[in-house]
Amino acid sequence: MPRTPCLGSTSTRRPSLLGRLSRLLNRATGGQPNQTLCARIAGSHGTQCRFCRLMSRLIEPNHCAIELARWQRRGTAAAKRLREE
Secondary structure, X not given: OOOOOOOOOOOOOOOOHHXXXXXXXXXXXXXXXXXXXXXXXXXXXXXXXXXXXXXXXXXXXXXXXXXXXXXXXXXXXXXXXXXXX
16 A cells, blocks of 8 residues: 655645644744644754654654645745845
């Protein structure tokens, strides 16, 4: 059985419960709309911080880096600021 990503998806399916929770927590703590908490933390602390290493063990390998890359590909103003910093 193939393993599906828990925090978001590249397909047109709706985000999973964990994906919606991640976006909710991100917004509640001042993050950008539709950005996951993992992408936000990876953008500000790097993909090898403790949180990202934990997500790599719990969710999928390099999960925060994947979410950050997905967020940057969207081309939003917030993603552009992250690349400039």
